[in-house]
Amino acid sequence: MQTDICFRNLSLNTHLPSVTIFQHNHLDEETRCIAWKVIPYCQFRWRHPFRVETSYSYRLCDNHGNYSVARNVSLEKLPHHDEHGLLITQDSNILSAMKTTDNKYTGIQLLKNNRVIANNALSNGFQTSFLLSDKFFIAADLRTSQGNLIHPINMNVSLTSFDIHDNTSIDITMTGGQPGAESSPLTFQISST
Numbered sequence: 232m233q234t235d236i237c238f239r240n241l242s243l244n245t246h247l248p249s250v251t252i253f254q255h256n257h258l259d260e261e262t263r264c265i266a267w268k269v270i271p272y273c274q275f276r277w278r279h280p281f282r283v284e285t286s287y288s289y290r291l292c293d294n295h296g297n298y299s300v301a302r303n304v305s306l307e308k309l310p311h312h313d314e315h316g317l318l319i320t321q322d323s324n325i326l327s328a329m330k331t332t333d334n335k336y337t338g339i340q341l342l343k344n345n346r347v348i349a350n351n352a353l354s355n356g357f358q359t360s361f362l363l364s365d366k367f368f369i370a371a372d373l374r375t376s377q378g379n380l381i382h383p384i385n386m387n388v389s390l391t392s393f394d395i396h397d398n399t400s401i402d403i404t405m406t407g408g409q410p411g412a413e414s415s416p417l418t419f420q421i422s423s424t
Contacts, residue, residue, distance in 0.1 A: 234395040237402050238270055238279040242417055244408030247272040248372040253381060255368070256341055256349035256361050258325065262383045264368075267348045269377040283395055284344050287363060289328070291315055291336040291353070301342055304363075317353075321363075329358040347378050365396035369403060371417045391419040398423040 238250060252268040270279045291299040299315060310320040316332030317339075328339050330353050341349040341361045351359040371389040375381050393401060401423045407415040 232285045234283045234285070234398050235400045236281055236283060237400070238273065238281075239402065239404045240273040240275055240277055240279075242371075242405045242408040243275065243410065244417060245410055247274065248408070248417065250369060250371050250405065251373040251375060251381065252367055252369050254343075254348055254364055254366065256364065257351070258360050258362055263349075264381045265347055265349055266373065266375045266377050266379055266381055267343060267346055267367075269375070282344070283367075285365070285395065286343075287326070287348075288342045288345070289319075290340050290342060291317065292338045292340060292350075293335045294337050297335075298340075299336070301345060324363045325360050326363055327358050327360040328353065330355045366392055366394050368392050369419055371405065371408075389417040389419065391421065393421045393423070400424050 249272060250270040251266045253264045253266055255264060257263045268281065273279050287304045288301045289304060290301045302313060304326060310318060312318055315336060316330055316334050318329045318331050320327045333355065336353055339351055339353050339359060340347050349361050353359060369391050370387060372387065373381050373385045395401065401421060404420045406418055406420065408417045409415065
């Protein structure tokens with residue numbers, strides 16, 4: 232299943248702020264959010280459509296910047312041993328992975344639409360977990376780029392959540408930020424079907 236999202240900029244902000252979309256997929260810290268999608272410098276009245284797949288995938292990485300092939304997380308086939316010596320299990324909406332053999336992989340990345348949405352370290356006998364959620368967050372001017380961590384100090388009042396569960400399409404409109412003394416903060420209006 233998938234959700235079609237259309238972002239539209241109706242903000243009068245002359246600085247054309249970037250918009251960042253992310254999830255809270257780490258169980259231990261909400262401060263480890265990764266910018267899943269960044270819409271840079273969208274012009275006034277322009278639209279930016281994209282699609283969110285509901286499924287997740289994962290890939291393994293080593294200390295040298297190498298990555299395994301991405302594998303789909305098929306929830307109905309868990310628990311599952313993959314060929315790299317990784318045991319993957321699920322309990323409710325928590326996906327866990329544990330190395331069961333010695334290999335070169337030192338980390339695991341959770342992907343959505345083939346873009347990194349979370350990552351954790353891997354070591355033998357140690358279980359690492361991710362939260363699988365349908366809830367996303369959108370905010371303006373988080374000073375990050377796609378695939379990088381979002382520094383908590385950059386979170387601002389524009390932060391808004393939306394849920395893709397059972398929604399086939401979502402419209403997100405950014406308003407506010409006009410110049411001058413009467414300026415209002417950037418805000419997002421979410422409507423779904």
